[in-house]
Amino acid sequence: MRIHRFITIIFLTIPALLSAQERRNYFPIWTFHQKNANIHGLSIGLGSVNTQNVTSNGIKLEIIGAGLVAPLVPSDIIVEDDSSFNNLMKIEPTERVNGINLATFGTICECQINGISLGTIGNITSETNGITGAIFLNWSDIHNGMVFGAFTESNLLNGIQIGVRNEAYKSNGLQIGLLNISKKMNGIQIGLWNNNGLRKLPFINWNFKRNAH
Secondary structure, eight states: OHHHHHHHHHHHHHHHHHHHHHOEEEOSEEETTSSSEEEEEEEEESOOSSOOSEEEEEEEEESSOGGGGGGGOOSOOOOSSHHHHHHHHTOOOSEEEEEEEEESSOOBSSEEEEEEEEESSEEEEEEEEEEEEOSSEEEEEEEEEEEESSEEEEEEEEEEEESSEEEEEEEEEEEESSEEEEEEEEEEEEEEEEEOSSOEEEEEEEEOOTTOO
16 A cells, blocks of 8 residues: 555656746846746736646736726625635746736736736736735735725735625724624724624724634
């Protein structure tokens, strides 16, 4: 049994090692449509569609950006229970941006953005660490930092949500808007109507008991 397990591990590890070896470095400008690439400087393209194993260090520029269709996305991203939440947290992004992410209409990608991300209409990402904003919506499974937009949604929020309607599954920090919703909250809500999973109150709501849910 041990030999079989060892052989299985080897066969599972080889593709990952080969994938890592295939990554190439590009400087000072290249397109993020290139698979298995590390781009240092300016990473440029039309929009993040089907990006695979790409890291942009510096400035990523989406000339159009899939955020143009963000308002047409039919349903929200908020999970229903802890099991779905835990499974979601295990998913690895296919793209990473370390620096500034700029998209004319906004970004839709399975990506992790570390820094600043801005778009005009909407952003939908896997994880943002820093500041992200768009006029209409900002959705991300994980938000660490500050997010603003008319509609903001996070499965895990560590920081601040500012919008007309803010929603999170688990939140640690502050929600400011007309309507604030968090199924499991450790922090403060300020708005016309607030729901933190324990109580519903107008104007201000709070919960600082991490194990209250």
